[in-house]
Amino acid sequence: MNYTTAQLIIFFAIVALGTFLTRALPFLLFPENKPIPKYMKYLADILPYTIIGMLVVYCLKDISFLKAPYAIPEAISIVVIILLHVWKKNTLLSIGVGALLYMFLIQTI
Amino acid sequence: MQKKTAALKAAFPLTIPVMTGYIVLGAAYGILMNSKGFPMIWSILASVFVYAGSMQFVTVALLASGFDSLGAFMMTIAVNARHIFYGISMLHHYHGMGRLKPYLIFSLTDESFSILCSAKVPDQVEAKWFYFFISFLDQVYWMAGTILGAILGSVLNIDTRGIDFVLTALFVVILVNQWQAAKNHLPALIGIFSAILCRLIFGASDFIIPAMVLILLLVTALKKPMERKELL
Numbered sequence: 498m499n500y501t502t503a504q505l506i507i508f509f510a511i512v513a514l515g516t517f518l519t520r521a522l523p524f525l526l527f528p529e530n531k532p533i534p535k536y537m538k539y540l541a542d543i544l545p546y547t548i549i550g551m552l553v554v555y556c557l558k559d560i561s562f563l564k565a566p567y568a569i570p571e572a573i574s575i576v577v578i579i580l581l582h583v584w585k586k587n588t589l590l591s592i593g594v595g596a597l598l599y600m601f602l603i604q605t606i
Numbered sequence: 607m608q609k610k611t612a613a614l615k616a617a618f619p620l621t622i623p624v625m626t627g628y629i630v631l632g633a634a635y636g637i638l639m640n641s642k643g644f645p646m647i648w649s650i651l652a653s654v655f656v657y658a659g660s661m662q663f664v665t666v667a668l669l670a671s672g673f674d675s676l677g678a679f680m681m682t683i684a685v686n687a688r689h690i691f692y693g694i695s696m697l698h699h700y701h702g703m704g705r706l707k708p709y710l711i712f713s714l715t716d717e718s719f720s721i722l723c724s725a726k727v728p729d730q731v732e733a734k735w736f737y738f739f740i741s742f743l744d745q746v747y748w749m750a751g752t753i754l755g756a757i758l759g760s761v762l763n764i765d766t767r768g769i770d771f772v773l774t775a776l777f778v779v780i781l782v783n784q785w786q787a788a789k790n791h792l793p794a795l796i797g798i799f800s801a802i803l804c805r806l807i808f809g810a811s812d813f814i815i816p817a818m819v820l821i822l823l824l825v826t827a828l829k830k831p832m833e834r835k836e837l838l
Contacts, residue, residue, distance in 0.1 A: 509656060512652075515682030516689070520686075520714045521711050523693030524707075551817055554798060554817075555688075582779050596768075602768075
């Protein structure tokens with residue numbers, strides 16, 4: 498690293514501020530003393546169910562079906578996680594088995 | 607005090623899945639910063655004040671490409687834009703949180719949000735302390751990971767490739783839980799469909815903002831039929 502302390506402080510302050518801004522924006526736009534518009538209430542009810550799906554895709558954004566290993570480790574692991582979770586309903590078991598299976602697959606294939 | 611203990615006891619079990627992921631990923635961040643020659647203090651400061659997993663990894667790349675304040679700011683907004691959705695979803699939950707509210711907003715990461723948005727506040731537990739301890743414990747795990755990684759640095763010699771899949775697995779599990787709890791699967795399908803479509807069109811590094819726009823458009827267009835059908 499070849500930065501001065503001042504540069505690094507400024508850099509991390511900018512990133513921290515930008516990050517906080519994205520988290521605080523809805524709260525700044527809709528402060529507690531004003532009623533939340535109906536449309537925002539609708540979004541608040543719907544979005545949690547929408548975002549988790551988006552996050553799963555976000556986690557898998559770098560996979561490729563055209564290059565080896567053709568997203569096979571991801572596909573197998575996710576199917577196992579879903580089946581195991583539907584069957585046992587044990588969050589830690591599903592996550593633990595899924596992640597270990599995935600690590601085994603990409604490290605050995 | 608008793609109230610806080612009760613909230614902590616209720617919050618802790620919910621955060622265990624995040625604990626594994628955050629300690630491991632936090633350690634990966636600490637190791638990465640260490641390998642680029644940054645003293646531990648910078649990794650710690652970033653994990654205290656930035657506290658955004660994927661963004662912290664991006665900062666390492668940004669710093670490698672030279673000092674550019676405006677570029678760093680724009681990049682931060684782009685990478686973290688998805689957080690806006692979390693704030694919208696938590697608006698009513700975080701109503702009346704008092705002096706804890708700024709921290710609750712600050713600490714709204716992907717993983718904390720995924721726990722918070724589906725967590726039911728138990729009876730006899732104060733909502734604000736329940737939410738606070740979920741958020742705070744998650745940051746403690748992230749800090750512990752960061753420090754661990756910065757200390758161990760290159761000493762660590764186990765093959766950890768693929769360990770970040772813990773977080774993918776966490777989101778898949780939450781998706782399954784939501785799917786089974788919801789009567790209407792349209793919101794989940796909209797999220798998955800929009801993200802896949804935009805990933806295919808815009809590529810891996812630029813698809814989240816278009817995906818968010820598409821989600822908003824679809825959800826808005828389908829407001830009437832969606833409200834007619836019960837969500838839960």
